[in-house]
Amino acid sequence: MPSRLAASGVLLEIAFRNLFASRAKTLIIGGIIMFGTGLVVVGGAVIDGVDVGMRKSIQGSIGGHLQVYNANSRDELALFGGAMGESDLQPLEDFAEVKKVLLSVPNVRMVIPLGLKDAIIDAPNTLDRTLAKLRDDVRAVLAGDKSTERATSLAAHKAHVRHIIELLASSFASARSLAKEGRSEQSDREALARVQTDAFWRELDTAPLPALEFLENRIAPQSIDGGMTFIRYAGTDLDAFPRAFDRMHIIEGTAVPPGQRGILLAKLYSEEMLKLRTARRLDKIKEQIEIAHVTIAKDEQLQRFVKENVSQTRDVMEQLNPMTAQQATERLARALRSSKTALADLLVELFETTDANFLEHYAIFYRELAPLLELYRIKVGDTLTIKAFTSSGYMKSVNVKVYGIYSLAGLEKSMFAGMTSLMDLMTFRDLYGYMTAERAAEIKRLKAGSGAREVNRDNAEAELFGGGEAVVGATKAQGFDENTLMQAKQSVGAGFTHATFTQDELEHGVVLNAAVLLHDESQMDATMGAIDSATKAAGLPLKVVTWQVASGLVGKFVTFARVILWVAVLIIFAVALVIINNAMVMATLQRVGEIGTLRAIGAQRRFTFFMLLAETVAVGLAFGGLGAGLGAGVVALLRATGGFAARSDEMYFFFSGPALMPAIGVTTLVIALVLVLIVSILSGVYPAMLAGRVTPILAMQTED
Amino acid sequence: MAAIVSVRNVSKDYTLGKTIVHAVRDVSLDIHGGEFVSIAGPSGSGKTTLLNLIGCVDTPSAGTVEVAGQDTSKLAERALTNLRLHHIGFIFQTFNLVAVLTVFQNVEFPLLLQGGLHRKARQAKVNNLLAAVGLADHARHRPSELSGGQRQRVAVARALVTSPALVLADEPTANLDSQTGGTIIDLMKNMNQKNGTTFIFSTHDARVMAHASAVIHIDDGRLAGREQQNGQQAGGN
Numbered sequence: 035m036p037s038r039l040a041a042s043g044v045l046l047e048i049a050f051r052n053l054f055a056s057r058a059k060t061l062i063i064g065g066i067i068m069f070g071t072g073l074v075v076v077g078g079a080v081i082d083g084v085d086v087g088m089r090k091s092i093q094g095s096i097g098g099h100l101q102v103y104n105a106n107s108r109d110e111l112a113l114f115g116g117a118m119g120e121s122d123l124q125p126l127e128d129f130a131e132v133k134k135v136l137l138s139v140p141n142v143r144m145v146i147p148l149g150l151k152d153a154i155i156d157a158p159n160t161l162d163r164t165l166a167k168l169r170d171d172v173r174a175v176l177a178g179d180k181s182t183e184r185a186t187s188l189a190a191h192k193a194h195v196r197h198i199i200e201l202l203a204s205s206f207a208s209a210r211s212l213a214k215e216g217r218s219e220q221s222d223r224e225a226l227a228r229v230q231t232d233a234f235w236r237e238l239d240t241a242p243l244p245a246l247e248f249l250e251n252r253i254a255p256q257s258i259d260g261g262m263t264f265i266r267y268a269g270t271d272l273d274a275f276p277r278a279f280d281r282m283h284i285i286e287g288t289a290v291p292p293g294q295r296g297i298l299l300a301k302l303y304s305e306e307m308l309k310l311r312t313a314r315r316l317d318k319i320k321e322q323i324e325i326a327h328v329t330i331a332k333d334e335q336l337q338r339f340v341k342e343n344v345s346q347t348r349d350v351m352e353q354l355n356p357m358t359a360q361q362a363t364e365r366l367a368r369a370l371r372s373s374k375t376a377l378a379d380l381l382v383e384l385f386e387t388t389d390a391n392f393l394e395h396y397a398i399f400y401r402e403l404a405p406l407l408e409l410y411r412i413k414v415g416d417t418l419t420i421k422a423f424t425s426s427g428y429m430k431s432v433n434v435k436v437y438g439i440y441s442l443a444g445l446e447k448s449m450f451a452g453m454t455s456l457m458d459l460m461t462f463r464d465l466y467g468y469m470t471a472e473r474a475a476e477i478k479r480l481k482a483g484s485g486a487r488e489v490n491r492d493n494a495e496a497e498l499f500g501g502g503e504a505v506v507g508a509t510k511a512q513g514f515d516e517n518t519l520m521q522a523k524q525s526v527g528a529g530f531t532h533a534t535f536t537q538d539e540l541e542h543g544v545v546l547n548a549a550v551l552l553h554d555e556s557q558m559d560a561t562m563g564a565i566d567s568a569t570k571a572a573g574l575p576l577k578v579v580t581w582q583v584a585s586g587l588v589g590k591f592v593t594f595a596r597v598i599l600w601v602a603v604l605i606i607f608a609v610a611l612v613i614i615n616n617a618m619v620m621a622t623l624q625r626v627g628e629i630g631t632l633r634a635i636g637a638q639r640r641f642t643f644f645m646l647l648a649e650t651v652a653v654g655l656a657f658g659g660l661g662a663g664l665g666a667g668v669v670a671l672l673r674a675t676g677g678f679a680a681r682s683d684e685m686y687f688f689f690s691g692p693a694l695m696p697a698i699g700v701t702t703l704v705i706a707l708v709l710v711l712i713v714s715i716l717s718g719v720y721p722a723m724l725a726g727r728v729t730p731i732l733a734m735q736t737e738d
Numbered sequence: 739m740a741a742i743v744s745v746r747n748v749s750k751d752y753t754l755g756k757t758i759v760h761a762v763r764d765v766s767l768d769i770h771g772g773e774f775v776s777i778a779g780p781s782g783s784g785k786t787t788l789l790n791l792i793g794c795v796d797t798p799s800a801g802t803v804e805v806a807g808q809d810t811s812k813l814a815e816r817a818l819t820n821l822r823l824h825h826i827g828f829i830f831q832t833f834n835l836v837a838v839l840t841v842f843q844n845v846e847f848p849l850l851l852q853g854g855l856h857r858k859a860r861q862a863k864v865n866n867l868l869a870a871v872g873l874a875d876h877a878r879h880r881p882s883e884l885s886g887g888q889r890q891r892v893a894v895a896r897a898l899v900t901s902p903a904l905v906l907a908d909e910p911t912a913n914l915d916s917q918t919g920g921t922i923i924d925l926m927k928n929m930n931q932k933n934g935t936t937f938i939f940s941t942h943d944a945r946v947m948a949h950a951s952a953v954i955h956i957d958d959g960r961l962a963g964r965e966q967q968n969g970q971q972a973g974g975n
Contacts, residue, residue, distance in 0.1 A: 044846075
């Protein structure tokens with residue numbers, strides 16, 4: 035049917051030529067379509083990039099490909115916290131059994147046990163740490179150490195404590211002038227006044243232990259820096275974890291030796307929560323200047339950091355004893371070429387930075403001052419006291435040694451993935467409050483030691499309140515010997531933190547969830563089905579979810595972003611639809627004569643219908659294609675120029691690194707073009723129907 | 739010769755607001771193949787309405803119209819369109835060429851709608867016709883590049899390209915000066931004599947009427963008389 039083909043050709047030719055004839059209208063309509071399509075392509079590529087980034091971040095940190103947890107749990111698993119805080123998960127009693135069943139599924143490569151929890155650590159403040167050193171000296175002297183070194187150390191630490199107290203008193207004096215004082219503040223003030231007297235320090239020489247106790251219990255809590263800090267940790271198999279998540283690497287210290295209890299602090303956690311705030315602020319200013327290319331002069335946040343450093347020099351001053359303070363004064367005066375002689379003034383000069391001198395002052399801080407300071411409140415080798423509420427609701431403390439600091443490559447600054455510290459699974463179980471064999475034995479020992487006995491429910495009343503002998507016998511007040519208690523505490527602590535465990539003990543115990551790593555990620559859905567079948571067959575109440583679902587609200591970010599993009603795109607295309615429709619209706623009305631003529635000389639309705647439709651579809655496809663091409667060009671340009679730089683810590687997580695590389699997906703392109711096609715057809719149908727309704731008589735109308 | 743058009747007791751009423759306009763009232767006439775007929779009458783007399791009814795672009799309120807032996811009142815719209823495509827050519831007062839197509843494409847267009855002819859055959863037919871109307875050199879031009887007379891000649895070529903039995907022309911010279919109008923009428927006459935194509939054209943110009951073999955007078959929608967030219971008087975109904 036060569037003529038039919040030619041007729042279609044002429045139909046398209048009329049359509050195209052009409053479009054060309056009304057260029058302004060075509061360009062306006064095309065411009066909107068082009069913008070919409072470009073937005074779909076660029077927006078889709080950016081979101082796909084975030085999707086890829088998040089996939090890397092979550093899969094590479096603790097997510098794995100899949101996560102399993104107890105199906106009877108009250109909440110859903112949320113690796114990075116959900117809307118209502120920490121998920122309430124029912125434990126999986128025996129990880130070994132879970133692992134065995136999961137590994138029976140062919141595509142499962144590894145299963146990593148996990149228990150994610152929030153806890154509190156007691157991060158000692160400067161006064162605490164200096165008092166601890168003073169106490170060591172006092173104890174040594176009491177034990178008979180009469181060496182000169184000890185005496186010098188004692189004197190230095192005493193001077194340091196007095197120095198901190200003076201700083202504390204002066205800052206409180208200025209604070210009190212601003213706030214109304216309550217009863218407790220008055221009592222604190224009296225305590226502070228007492229330790230500022232020489233009489234108190236003479237007392238410390240004669241009866242050191244009560245004086246130290248007073249300092250520790252009444253003064254140290256008034257120093258607000260430090261104190262309790264939150265920590266998020268994942269209890270896991272620390273040996274298997276790095277094999278499963280190869281982004282993890284230890285940047286300071288060592289791995290926790292197999293079978294040992296211990297914790298690896300997350301680098302970002304250590305920086306954000308444990309580093310001297312002044313130093314951290316300097317780091318942040320430097321990062322913002324170098325990565326986000328902002329200036330102190332123009333950026334309010336950086337100006338605030340500078341102001342805080344200038345007004346909070348006490349943090350630094352507190353850390354310096356009279357001797358190191360003298361050193362710091364000399365070093366700073368020389369480095370800053372300053373004539374000032376007071377340390378406080380020199381610190382203000384150091385921290386009063388501008389864009390011109392920031393990098394020089396930053397270098398001076400780390401070169402001259404930092405060696406005299408303790409930059410981190412907790413360091414590798416320290417033993418942490420971690421407190422957490424157990425599953426049964428009581429507070430439990432565990433001492434655990436910090437073996438190292440770790441980081442996840444590409445996620446160093448990610449607030450979500452980079453803040454979770456890693457702890458051995460046995461310590462997690464202790465904190466979680468699960469009855470391990472070890473703990474059961476410990477409780478038995480304690481019971482035996484305290485003389486406690488089981489009270490049966492049936493005769494509880496008689497046992498507790500009446501009859502027979504008195505349950506509560508006569509009590510006898512006893513003094514206590516602190517040294518004995520300290521030794522006892524140390525022995526318990528040592529036994530606890532150094533208790534070893536076997537791989538078998540680690541595997542046969544409770545976990546809250548487990549990360550599942552696959553051989554072939556593309557088979558995720560099929561594998562989930564296989565895991566479901568395998569766990570059902572084994573009678574395990576396991577729920578299996580993808581990494582995306584497991585990451586809770588964070589995982590929904592991409593979905594949320596996609597919804598926003600598609601809503602924006604739909605609005606643009608809805609506007610385009612209305613505009614195209616109106617323009618084409620107007621064009622149809624203007625061309626009634628032409629259409630009538632075509633009908634009169636023998637064109638069927640469908641010819642004029644498709645002629646009009648061809649116009650909108652041609653505009654849609656041509657400009658849609660152009661928009662897609664431009665969008666792809668923008669994406670290519672973004673990639674060539676290094677993508678979007680992560681300007682905040684959260685962005686690091688979403689981008690899985692310092693920059694987002696948008697990635698054009700075939701799906702996005704296809705969706706964009708299909709969308710354009712749908713919009714052009716929809717917007718063209720009504721005008722085309724109008725054209726179909728034009729009767730040939732309209733072509734014949736004259737003034738007759 | 740058999741009647742190519744047979745109009746029997748045809749009336750056409752329009753509603754204009756609350757008024758009923760009787761555009762054509764009880765008209766009966768026959769037009770035979772090869773005739774060169776003019777429908778004459780003052781403005782508003784119903785000439786165009788009668789042409790529309792004959793041209794199957796309008797349907798009568800009463801009576802029947804037969805074109806090429808087919809009762810148009812019994813045909814569906816699709817069939818009416820096919821009847822127009824294959825049996826009727828149209829020439830409009832305002833030329834009604836497709837502005838975005840070239841002269842050649844405008845003339846070729848009905849052949850494309852008809853289908854069946856190969857490109858070379860189509861090209862030959864179109865080029866012959868353009869040569870016949872004196873526009874061989876203007877094949878690639880757009881209508882906007884032509885004069886009124888040239889445009890109407892393109893319209894004549896387009897009307898004749900499918901070799902229709904009947905060509906209807908509504909005031910074909912109304913928008914042309916008298917000399918050009920005369921040329922167009924000569925061209926139509928020439929085609930009528932050469933190919934035997936029946937022409938029916940409306941006009942109120944006496945000079946144009948003079949070329950017709952028969953003049954049908956319409957007044958106030960009614961057939962006022964049929965005048966056979968060259969001394970022959972044909973009666974109306």
